[in-house]
Amino acid sequence: MDLxxxxxxxxxxxxxxxxxxxxxxxxxxxxxxxxxxRWLRRELGAATGWGLPAARPGAxxxxxxxxxxxxxxxxxxxxYRLDVGEDGVELTGAxxxxxxWGAQTLRQLLGPDAYRKAPLPGRTWSLPRxxxxxxxxxxxxxxxxxxxxxxxxxxxxxRYIDLLAAHKLNVLHLHLTDDQGWRVEIKRYPKLTxxxxxxxxxxxxxxxxPLWNExxxxxxxxxxxxxxxxxxxxxxxVRVVPEIDVPGxxxxxxxxxxxxxxxxxxxxxALEVWDDWGISENVLAPTEGVLRFYxxxxxxxxxxxxxxxxxxxxxxxxxxxxxQWKASPAARARxxxxxxxxxxxxxSWFIGHFDRWLAERGRRLIGWDEILEGGLAPGxxxxxxxxxxxxxxxxxAGHDVVMCPEQQVYLxxxxxxxxxxxxxxxxxxxxxxxxxxxxxxPKLSPEAxxxxxxxxxxxxxxxxxxxxxxxxxxxxxxxxxxxxxxSRLPEPESRDYAGFEARMAxxxxxxxxxxxxxxxxxxxxxxxxxPGVLGRPIEGAPPIV
Numbered sequence: 001m002d003l004x005x006x007x008x009x010x011x012x013x014x015x016x017x018x019x020x021x022x023x024x025x026x027x028x029x030x031x032x033x034x035x036x037x038r039w040l041r042r043e044l045g046a047a048t049g050w051g052l053p054a055a056r057p058g059a060x061x062x063x064x065x066x067x068x069x070x071x072x073x074x075x076x077x078x079x080y081r082l083d084v085g086e087d088g089v090e091l092t093g094a095x096x097x098x099x100x101w102g103a104q105t106l107r108q109l110l111g112p113d114a115y116r117k118a119p120l121p122g123r124t125w126s127l128p129r130x131x132x133x134x135x136x137x138x139x140x141x142x143x144x145x146x147x148x149x150x151x152x153x154x155x156x157x158x159r160y161i162d163l164l165a166a167h168k169l170n171v172l173h174l175h176l177t178d179d180q181g182w183r184v185e186i187k188r189y190p191k192l193t194x195x196x197x198x199x200x201x202x203x204x205x206x207x208x209x210p211l212w213n214e215x216x217x218x219x220x221x222x223x224x225x226x227x228x229x230x231x232x233x234x235x236x237x238v239r240v241v242p243e244i245d246v247p248g249x250x251x252x253x254x255x256x257x258x259x260x261x262x263x264x265x266x267x268x269x270a271l272e273v274w275d276d277w278g279i280s281e282n283v284l285a286p287t288e289g290v291l292r293f294y295x296x297x298x299x300x301x302x303x304x305x306x307x308x309x310x311x312x313x314x315x316x317x318x319x320x321x322x323x324q325w326k327a328s329p330a331a332r333a334r335x336x337x338x339x340x341x342x343x344x345x346x347x348s349w350f351i352g353h354f355d356r357w358l359a360e361r362g363r364r365l366i367g368w369d370e371i372l373e374g375g376l377a378p379g380x381x382x383x384x385x386x387x388x389x390x391x392x393x394x395x396x397a398g399h400d401v402v403m404c405p406e407q408q409v410y411l412x413x414x415x416x417x418x419x420x421x422x423x424x425x426x427x428x429x430x431x432x433x434x435x436x437x438x439x440x441x442p443k444l445s446p447e448a449x450x451x452x453x454x455x456x457x458x459x460x461x462x463x464x465x466x467x468x469x470x471x472x473x474x475x476x477x478x479x480x481x482x483x484x485x486x487s488r489l490p491e492p493e494s495r496d497y498a499g500f501e502a503r504m505a506x507x508x509x510x511x512x513x514x515x516x517x518x519x520x521x522x523x524x525x526x527x528x529x530x531p532g533v534l535g536r537p538i539e540g541a542p543p544i545v
Contacts, residue, residue: 001128002506003108004479005168005486008075013129019084020126021062027052028061035235036065036099044107049119062088063106069094072133078170078237079135082106084127097237098135101168105132108510115166115513138439140402140454141485142171142241143478145470148178148252149277150202150461151219152470158232159467163514165236167482172233173241173314173383173456176221179251179274179282183220184242186300189257189293193220196256199273205423205463207277209534213465218273226304234309241366242305244297245316247284247350254282260290262324262331277462281321286334286346291353298357307362312381315358317351318368348374355380366402369394385458387545388441395448403439403455407542409481411473412460414537420524422472423463424535427542435480435500436492457481463535468517472528475511475518476504 001010029037040063041052055061071092072079080102083090091106093099107114109127143164145152152160161172176184182196198218204211221229233240251274254261261268262285274280284290301313322343325331335342340349347370355365355377365371366381369390376382381400384391391401406413406426413426439455457478464470480500489495511518519528 001109001130002503003105004500004503004507005483006500006503007105007132007134008488009131009133011131017086017129018126019086019088019129020124021050025050025052025062025088026055026059028055028059028064030064030066032067032096033065033093033099035096036093036103039100039235040065040103040106044110044114047114047116047119048110048123048125060087064088064090065099066090066092067094067096067099068092071098072135075133075135078139079133080105082130082132082134084109084129084131086129089127094135097170100165100237101136102132102134104166104168105134107166112506112509112513115510136168136486137488138452138454138485140171140456141169141482142173142402142454142456143169143474143481144173144175144243144404144456144458146175146178146459146461147183147221148175148181148461150465151181151183151197151217152461152467153219154221154225154229156467156470157221157229161229161233161236161238163478163516164238166510166514167479168486169478169482170237171239171241171454171456173243173458175243175245175314175460177243177245177252178249179280180277181218181220181273182252182256184226184244184301184304185220185222186297187223188296188300191256192253192297194256196252196273199252199275201275202465203276203462205530205533206425206536208536211533212275223300223304230305230309239312240305240310241312241314242301242310243314243316244294244301245318246294246354247286247290247347248279248318248320249316250284251280251282254284257293260284260293262328264330265324265327279319279321281323283320283324284350285328286325286331286350294354295357298354302361302363310363312364312366313358314383315351315354315365315367315371317347317371318385319370320347322347344373352377372397372399381453383456387543389545391452392441392444392448395444395451398451400451400453402453404458405545406458407545408437409434409455409457410460411457411477412463414535415473415477415519416523417537417539418523420529422469422524422528422530422535423533424537425463426536427538427540429477429542431477431480431501431504432497434477435484435497436495437481437484438492439485455481455485468528471517472519472524475516476508479504479507479511 080093080098182192197220204213258268325343382394413429414424
């Protein structure tokens with residue numbers, strides 16, 4: 001079996017027997033299994049042609065679904081047990097989520113053709129007889145998708161939710177705003193998308209590149225688009241974490257509403273949505289008016305992302321240049337009024353305000369690890385991106401942490417050092433490197449390690465202008481990441497990468513059936529290359545910081 005992620009326990013039938021399905025299998029779904037039954041009828045039905053009719057009362061179906069908190073013997077709330085025997089399939093989840101992850105394993109066992117959108121003529125279906133008990137190592141198994149630098153339309157986001165779910169990943173962090181674009185409709189502030197969602201052109205390649213794409217770029221998700229995305233994700237047991245970046249990475253918002261910027265030192269009315277990459281110097285002004293504006297933004301956002309689906313709200317908080325605040329008489333007066341420690345204290349004050357504001361509304365703030373610098377409220381969490389250090393400090397201080405160190409799991413970084421690698425960014429992070437990523441640093445105390453919620457791989461899209469480029473950077477490395485955060489693997493140096501590679505041989509066929517334009521093991525295909533377009537490669541092994 002080439003299952004990915006590898007399950008905790010998988011005991012195949014000793015005689016190598018299989019269970020063969022007839023032309024019209026029957027499905028029996030117990031209480032709590034209705035959602036997974038609908039998903040199986042839709043997804044497996046498309047690939048196989050089965051209707052999967054409901055079993056008659058009292059009859060045993062060919063596929064039997066149930067929910068039992070003890071299904072997998074205490075492997076956690078997202079665990080499941082899958083038994084394939086002579087009388088068909090018994091799939092039981094410790095919860096609806098566990099049942100859904102078990103359904104992903106069932107689909108993998110059926111083979112790559114189970115991922116197609118229509119049945120192949122003459123195809124018959126069988127499963128190996130096996131007993132599987134499985135559950136995840138971490139509760140936060142995520143991917144961040146940057147839809148601000150290059151917009152990802154709704155259908156592309158829905159597609160990635162399906163790809164996450166197929167790999168038992170359960171968090172989609174949407175980076176919705178940045179200097180280069182604002183991607184979510186806010187009805188009380190229509191200019192955020194009328195103006196802030198569009199830029200005149202885009203740098204082609206890294207910011208060192210002299211090339212430009214002169215085609216205007218933009219787009220945004222309407223509020224109903226967001227509701228659809230959130231509902232679609234919830235059906236697949238994927239939580240969506242929205243990110244609105246403050247107080248830096250905000251030039252698109254300032255271009256739409258110039259009063260948000262530091263008007264006493266910059267002609268903010270002349271600013272446009274930024275067309276370059278990097279970190280803009282144009283940041284939000286530390287005023288009460290700006291706080292009220294963003295409270296209005298977050299009020300609408302909380303309605304779009306209900307607490308049961310999105311308990312966390314990401315506020316960014318990273319890479320905020322301080323030059324404008326230091327030059328601004330208004331900002332200096334604000335520092336004196338608040339009694340904070342200079343410009344750095346202003347950033348902490350800004351984050352602290354929304355920490356309290358969100359907590360009062362039953363949500364938890366999460367931000368990039370710079371937010372640690374001014375102290376955090378007890379419920380706030382940290383995305384540790386600059387390395388492990390921020391996550392270690394946060395966990396030892398009692399804060400929950402999501403590990404996403406750029407040196408290990410930034411998927412915009414290049415996959416090899418070869419000359420054909422398109423727009424090469426950062427350190428080489430190969431499939432094997434990602435497979436050997438360890439989210440919990442060994443130096444953490446056991447008490448602190450319990451605060452590591454999990455990990456996520458981050459996908460920044462400056463040099464990913466379309467779906468094919470995103471696919472190339474994300475896959476197959478996201479598959480390795482999925483196994484790291486789901487499976488209970490040994491220490492990095494002891495992991496069976498050769499075994500994982502062997503299982504990947506079969507998994508590539510699944511990705512092909514799903515239409516994923518992954519990086520082939522032998523290197524980019526001719527149309528995946530970007531000859532002559534500069535990146536920013538960093539040589540040598542990445543530091544462990």
